[in-house]
Amino acid sequence: MGRAKKFDPDVAVERAVDAFRVRGYGETSPQELADRMGIGKGSLYHAFGSKHELFLKSLEHYADQSLAELKAVMEGPEPIRDRVRRLLESFVDADLRDPDRCGCLIVNSVAELHDREDPASRFLGRSLENSESVIRTALVAAQAAGEIDADRDPAALAGLVQAAMVGLRVLVKTTDDRARLALIVDATVQTL
Amino acid sequence: MGRAKKFDPDVAVERAVDAFRVRGYGETSPQELADRMGIGKGSLYHAFGSKHELFLKSLEHYADQSLAELKAVMEGPEPIRDRVRRLLESFVDADLRDPDRCGCLIVNSVAELHDREDPASRFLGRSLENSESVIRTALVAAQAAGEIDADRDPAALAGLVQAAMVGLRVLVKTTDDRARLALIVDATVQTL
DNA sequence: CATTTTTTGTACCTCGAAGTCAAGAAAAGA
DNA sequence: TCTTTTCTTGACTTCGAGGTACAAAAAATG
Numbered sequence: 001m002g003r004a005k006k007f008d009p010d011v012a013v014e015r016a017v018d019a020f021r022v023r024g025y026g027e028t029s030p031q032e033l034a035d036r037m038g039i040g041k042g043s044l045y046h047a048f049g050s051k052h053e054l055f056l057k058s059l060e061h062y063a064d065q066s067l068a069e070l071k072a073v074m075e076g077p078e079p080i081r082d083r084v085r086r087l088l089e090s091f092v093d094a095d096l097r098d099p100d101r102c103g104c105l106i107v108n109s110v111a112e113l114h115d116r117e118d119p120a121s122r123f124l125g126r127s128l129e130n131s132e133s134v135i136r137t138a139l140v141a142a143q144a145a146g147e148i149d150a151d152r153d154p155a156a157l158a159g160l161v162q163a164a165m166v167g168l169r170v171l172v173k174t175t176d177d178r179a180r181l182a183l184i185v186d187a188t189v190q191t192l
Numbered sequence: 193m194g195r196a197k198k199f200d201p202d203v204a205v206e207r208a209v210d211a212f213r214v215r216g217y218g219e220t221s222p223q224e225l226a227d228r229m230g231i232g233k234g235s236l237y238h239a240f241g242s243k244h245e246l247f248l249k250s251l252e253h254y255a256d257q258s259l260a261e262l263k264a265v266m267e268g269p270e271p272i273r274d275r276v277r278r279l280l281e282s283f284v285d286a287d288l289r290d291p292d293r294c295g296c297l298i299v300n301s302v303a304e305l306h307d308r309e310d311p312a313s314r315f316l317g318r319s320l321e322n323s324e325s326v327i328r329t330a331l332v333a334a335q336a337a338g339e340i341d342a343d344r345d346p347a348a349l350a351g352l353v354q355a356a357m358v359g360l361r362v363l364v365k366t367t368d369d370r371a372r373l374a375l376i377v378d379a380t381v382q383t384l
Numbered sequence: 385c386a387t388t389t390t391t392t393g394t395a396c397c398t399c400g401a402a403g404t405c406a407a408g409a410a411a412a413g414a
Numbered sequence: 415t416c417t418t419t420t421c422t423t424g425a426c427t428t429c430g431a432g433g434t435a436c437a438a439a440a441a442a443t444g
Contacts, residue, residue, distance in 0.1 A: 001411080001412045001413065001418065001419050001420075002410090002411065002412070002418080002419040002420030002421075003409075003410045003411045003412090003419075003420045003421045003422085004410080004411060004412090004420085004421080005420090005421065005422095006410090006421075006422075022306065023306055024218070024304060024306060026216070026218040026219055026304075027218055027306065029400075029401055029402080030401070030402055030403075031400085031401080031402095039422080039423090040422060040423040040424070041402090041403085041423080041424080042403095042404085042405085042421090042422060042423050042424075043421070043422055043423070045402090045403065045404080046420090046421070046422075047421085050402085050403080051401090051402070051403090100306065101308060102306075103303065107303060107362060108303040108304070110303075110362050110365050110366055111295065111299060111300045111302075111303030111304060111362060111365070112216060112218075112300070112303060112304050114214060114215050114216060114219065114292065114294075116293060116365075116366075121366070124366055125366035125367060128363065128366055128367075153375060153378075153379075155372070155375055156375035156376065156378055156379040157379060159372060159373075159375050159376035159379060160356060160376055160379035160380055160383075162359065162363070163355070163356045163359030163360050163363060163376050163380075164352060164355045164356055164359055165359065166358070166359035166362050166363060167354065167355030167356055167357065167358035167359035167360075167362075168355050168359075170299060170302050170303055170358050170359075170362065171302075171320065171354070171355060171358060173302050173303070173308075174302055174308075174313070174316055174317035174320055175317060175320075180347070180351060181351075183345060183347055183348035183351050184348065184351035184352055184355050186345075186348055187345075187348040187349060187351060187352035187383065188352055188355075190383075191352075191379065191382075191383045196390085196391080196440085196441055196442085197390090197391065197392095198391075198392075198440090221430075221431060221432080222431070222432055222433075223430090223431080223432095226393095231392080231393090232392060232393040232394075233393075233394085233432090233433085234391090234392060234393050234394070234433095234434085234435090234436095235391070235392055235393070237432090237433065237434080238390090238391065238392080239391085242432085242433080243431090243432070243433090
């Protein structure tokens with residue numbers, strides 16, 4: 001019973017993700033969000049409660065998608081070093097191709113948020129843990145397959161890959177120097 | 193001629209740095225800045241022109257200090273791996289000790305700013321280049337001293353160290369797990 | 385000490401961010 | 415079809431961000 005929603009909430013959240021990616025949480029106004037989502041400001045608040053709740057929803061959507069892509073690469077059949085390389089290169093390519101140089105919404109949000117008790121902050125923490133876990137699992141499997149020395153600590157390697165990945169996605173926001181970034185990717189892959 | 197300033201502009205900028213570190217550029221209001229700087233809002237605008245100019249001044253102050261500390265460590269007499277380790281550990285320690293978990297103003301600002309033409313963005317880019325340069329120079333010297341294999345690309349290594357450093361300073365904002373961070377430091381040092 | 389020049393701080397201004405609301409529109413069910 | 419329930423929207427409200435203005439205060443200079 002009751003009127004059905006005119007817009008698809010999932011699509012609307014995707015649009016919100018785009019908005020937050022471009023301008024960050026703080027600098028994106030409700031009006032801007034509503035415009036980009038193709039709905040009225042009232043509908044936005046009716047459907048999502050507040051800007052912050054919409055932000056959390058956006059983070060969840062983005063994190064789901066990111067994690068799926070991460071898994072798609074890291075659980076693939078290629079040699080582990082190729083997978084890691086492909087992962088990092090895909091970020092560099094995507095980020096450099098974007099004229100706004102948005103970078104990663106998760107990374108940017110971690111840097112932007114200040115309240116560690118905020119649900120969004122907690123979510124971001126979990127999200128990063130999940131990513132690390134996917135990488136680590138892939139490295140463990142690669143060790144079992146003899147692709148990586150068994151005496152290396154997979155948690156340490158996974159941490160380094162993740163840190164490099166996060167660092168790359170920050171650095172890419174300030175440079176156009178693809179060669180420099182490619183060197184970082186090379187160096188990261190060679191540590192494995 | 194004319195009345196002398198009651199406050200020391202350098203000290204005031206240091207206070208502004210603290211404010212921006214805690215809450216970021218966007219979320220720090222002029223009133224808040226004035227309060228923490230111990231001056232009136234009018235004086236703030238009289239002395240610094242605008243919030244954005246004060247921000248740039250704050251970045252410059254912070255970057256100067258950071259670069260000096262970076263040089264102090266990286267140009268030291270110890271073995272290169274010890275120096276890199278000490279560098280990374282000092283960040284982890286400092287960041288974890290801080291209850292607000294502010295992280296690095298430069299890293300946070302890179303993530304927060306969206307306008308790449310903004311003088312602040314350009315400054316941040318140059319600042320990161322300077323850091324990389326200091327690290328790379330130290331690595332080149334270490335190669336000359338036989339501490340590091342001569343056939344490794346110092347630019348690649350420096351980039352990796354920097355990316356790991358930046359990544360660490362993002363990750364440290366979401367975790368309390370010192371052991372995990374220590375593993376990342378270990379792994380980074382071992383790549384050299 | 386008078387003048388000039390600069391600093392100081394508060395009161396004030398404007399504008400837009402964030403959110404609310406009332407009135408209407410549309411779907412589902414009796 | 416009429417009712418009920420939910421959705422939609424632009425107008426409205428509130429509040430604080432960012433910045434200005436002005437009058438008082440204080441230092442340097444003659």
